[in-house]
Amino acid sequence: MTTEGAESGSGPGLHSHVLDTIGLAIAAGEYPPGSVLRTDEIAERFDASRTVVREVVRVLESMHLVESRRRVGVTVRPADAWNVYDPRVIRWRLAGPDRPRQLRSLTVLRSAIEPVAAGLAATLATPQHCADLTAAALGMVRTSRGHQLEDYLRYDIAFHRVVLNASGNEMFARLGDVVAEVLTGRTEHEVMFHDPDPAAVTLHVQVAEAVREGDAARAEALTRRIAVGALEELDVLLAP
Amino acid sequence: MTTEGAESGSGPGLHSHVLDTIGLAIAAGEYPPGSVLRTDEIAERFDASRTVVREVVRVLESMHLVESRRRVGVTVRPADAWNVYDPRVIRWRLAGPDRPRQLRSLTVLRSAIEPVAAGLAATLATPQHCADLTAAALGMVRTSRGHQLEDYLRYDIAFHRVVLNASGNEMFARLGDVVAEVLTGRTEHEVMFHDPDPAAVTLHVQVAEAVREGDAARAEALTRRIAVGALEELDVLLAP
DNA sequence: GAAGCGCATTAAATAGTACGTATTCAAGCC
DNA sequence: GGCTTGAATACGTACTATTTAATGCGCTTC
Numbered sequence A, B: 001m002t003t004e005g006a007e008s009g010s011g012p013g014l015h016s017h018v019l020d021t022i023g024l025a026i027a028a029g030e031y032p033p034g035s036v037l038r039t040d041e042i043a044e045r046f047d048a049s050r051t052v053v054r055e056v057v058r059v060l061e062s063m064h065l066v067e068s069r070r071r072v073g074v075t076v077r078p079a080d081a082w083n084v085y086d087p088r089v090i091r092w093r094l095a096g097p098d099r100p101r102q103l104r105s106l107t108v109l110r111s112a113i114e115p116v117a118a119g120l121a122a123t124l125a126t127p128q129h130c131a132d133l134t135a136a137a138l139g140m141v142r143t144s145r146g147h148q149l150e151d152y153l154r155y156d157i158a159f160h161r162v163v164l165n166a167s168g169n170e171m172f173a174r175l176g177d178v179v180a181e182v183l184t185g186r187t188e189h190e191v192m193f194h195d196p197d198p199a200a201v202t203l204h205v206q207v208a209e210a211v212r213e214g215d216a217a218r219a220e221a222l223t224r225r226i227a228v229g230a231l232e233e234l235d236v237l238l239a240p
Numbered sequence C: 001g002a003a004g005c006g007c008a009t010t011a012a013a014t015a016g017t018a019c020g021t022a023t024t025c026a027a028g029c030c
Numbered sequence D: 001g002g003c004t005t006g007a008a009t010a011c012g013t014a015c016t017a018t019t020t021a022a023t024g025c026g027c028t029t030c
Helices: A016-028 A039-046 A050-062 A087-094 A099-124 A125-142 A149-165 A176-189 A198-213 A218-238 B013-027 B039-046 B050-062 B087-094 B098-123 B127-142 B149-166 B176-189 B196-214 B216-238
Strands: A066-069 A071-076 B066-068 B075-077
Touching: A016 A039, A016 A050, A016 A087, A016 A149, A039 A050, A039 A071, A050 A066, A050 B050, A071 A218, A087 A176, A099 A125, A099 A149, A099 A176, A099 A198, A099 B098, A099 B176, A125 A149, A125 A198, A149 A176, A176 A218, A198 A218, A218 B039, B013 B039, B013 B087, B039 B050, B050 B066, B066 B149, B087 B098, B087 B176, B098 B176, B098 B196, B127 B149, B127 B196, B149 B176, B149 B196, B176 B216, B196 B216
Parallel strands: none
Antiparallel strands: A066 A071, B066 B075
16 A cells, blocks of 8 residues: 555545545544644645645635634534535545434435425426336336346436436436435445335336326325335334 | 735635636626636636636536636536535525526425425424524514514524524525525515515414424424415516 | 733744646647 | 647645734733
């Protein structure tokens, strides 16, 4: 291991590496709120120039993870100040010990957003959206038995992404990545032994139907049932 | 000379000034997607050093507003790649010509989030939360007549912020600023001549009641009615 | 005389500047 | 098609300016 490890996730370059490492450490609670990081100390730790570190600090500051004040240093801000909607912050927190709480927060968020998105999608979806949605639902049915969890996950993600995109709301659409992250996390942590709940699969198919038929109320209600089910499933998985 | 006045909004320092100006310009569509900004050109425009510009570009890149590639320059990314949950991006877009669309997106987001948040708040709110909520609702009642729109707005913002905080969900809580922005925007653009809808005021009081009594279903339903009302009001205001 | 308060001084850290080399990578040339 | 080249960012070094917490000194007050 020669001062290395550049492949972290974000992208190429020294900058991304340092950013990812520090962001991960802060999200993991290795630096508690109020603790100070000095720029040249970081520079030394990563064998990087002060310029790179400054850029990293600026980005971290833009996420409200840290606050840079003169004469005192770069201080870590309390978690309730963080930009929790930044995909990087979400990834960092999901990778740390706070993962369960974070997963639950995100699932509750989903349960609020997705039903409304589905309702909107029912009135706004283009034929292409409907086709994609039906295809995804069909794929879920096809892979719902026989330990094809990986493929099932792919279709599941695609399904929810289409719903969010078809809602016509940019704020909803941008949550596609979050949903993907949550679903992936669930599959990874779930007991990989049993196939998905058949009732949930049926609900997805019915949502696709409702959207196709333009039945907003039904699409919303069905999606709400999916979301509630997902939340219950998560709580069962997390709490006991 | 120095080409510019410094006070823009974000914070002190050259960095914030440059960031704010460029972010605003991009959000306003002055640089269409695909157009390139060269770093030294920016440095010259603001009479700043290349280092400062580099930091700004890095932050802009972290918001997915631009993409920096060698040999080609800093290219503006299409709007659907932007981090629309970043408060800075929201402010920039609300300040530009895209304001109506943005305001509607955010209001739809509110209509999805707030009812669920209110439902959660009903079961999770602390006595302090209940007190704050009731105080805010009372304040709204008190200022709902006689052209005290400014004070009314203050209580309105406080009310929704308490609901979001009391929901116990960090993702919801972080939307307090967004809601504040939307409410402020509404008051500013609305005809300042008539007082707020009395029915809406009553609904707020009833939500406070429901939360106090721990009636989640009622709190959610009432908040949904508030949200729907706000959306309709906005559409009336925007469309014709 | 000791405790407390105000004010100037200092030093530690970031903010900002200037300029250099390294690395891409797209375009143009052979 | 492969090679060269140049235009741009990526990264680094070295420096100055600015801010501001902490220090310490002197003055006042009890």
